[in-house]
Amino acid sequence: MGCHGSSRIWTMLPCTSSASGCWKQIVKLGEKKLWNGRSHKSYFFGVLGDGATINFWADSWLRDEPLRLTYPHLFRLEKNKWVKVASRLQVVNDTKVLTWDWRSNPSSYDEVNELFQLLDDIYNYSWKGGIDKWLWKGDAQGAFSVNKAKHLISLDPQPYLSHMKWKGWVPLKCKIMVWRAIINRLPSRVELIRRGVVLPCDSCVLCNSDSETILHLFTGCLFSAEVWSRIGYWCRLEPIFAFDVSDLLKMVNIPPKSKYLKYVLRGIIFTTMWELWNERNTRIFKGKRRRAMEVVESIKSTSFFWIRNRSRFKGLKWLVWCKYPLDQM
Template structure:
């Protein structure tokens, strides 16, 4: 059955058994006359698509988790990734590090020193974060809302009515706030930098303006109008 210089007789009982198993599988196989082709085994039409692959990941990896994040193209990938990690509680907050048994004697929030720093406290419960969200809601002219967890912030765009881009802009702003708060926290922890709510809000406004202007269809947005109301061009 086998020929060629590469083949040698089996030397052990295990090799002989493996060879017999291989011969049995080959003899039981049904060789068709059709040409070979690649098939994407996703239980659907058998055609690979990026969107189908993403959906397969969400269903298979995330299981029963109720995830709300939607990736935004006008926001840089690094900002999307921070939001993705925050929703899954995969940012190395002090509580997360302690949970991984990394020695850290202080688990208090570096921004307020009032409560333990987990992702919920850092982004929602901390008075510093609360101040940032309060100013941003006024800037976006959104009604005051109560956020119990970080997921509630990801759903903030639902308070915006009419227009796909209005929702996309709010989703992106939420991501940028998450990114800026996390960077501000890191600067406080590793560089002992001092900051305030006004500085964080100013950075959110400027970065979101630049990214939307250069990464979306809104090439002609004006800073003066944007700094007053970020949805002015979607009215």
């Protein structure tokens, strides 16, 4: 098995030019959560053919979960998060050849260990070629049907249950906004149009480059990405890669932190989401705009005010907070 160069990616559901009818709707609904915490898209499994429509890191094809979750350290090194399997893995003269595109070559223990495990997985993986196929795990035969999907959804014992942490120093209104974002119940432009509200367009007001869904607004928007990058730098976090709104809340566990650091960091994440949503509303209803760095400064001041007045950390110093908020815990 050959190994060349270096690489990275993410994905959701298979979306090809041949997708039509109900499959387009499946792609749109793929980000929504079911009662068991899994998304609709997690029930689809790729059967590798030529690898032209399956995402290497973000689709489930080699394992029961996307490789981005199995090999997170390698995923951070990947440049092209949406790369297809065909661009990373080929068979030449019965030999599997891998082509990578890393930001930097794997060097740490975790990175090298994951690389060897991934190479071993790929070496033992066999397929017959042809075209890519997709199976649906909600059926024993792997066949998707609307009726079976409806049955799966109907099993929900508590349709709107969210596993987010409610204990914290941010106001209740902020927590409710975050909870509504997790269950996709905020009035984004796409959701308003789906409900019959007439709008001039569905573009994201923060970046104007894509439709405004909750997933895009908090995880896919270029403006939001810059804000998250600055917040990550401020809190000295590893690069932030989120595929779902709930992934943002998981940042408090990477790397493992004490309960006090989690407590503070969770509040900062909630405040960031709150400020992004407010920036979106201010642009729509008041016509005012701020730069990403100005939003970040507002996040720092708002979070400092809240934690000083709504928690037991009364002795926080503003200058130290601005430099590194977790340094005083």
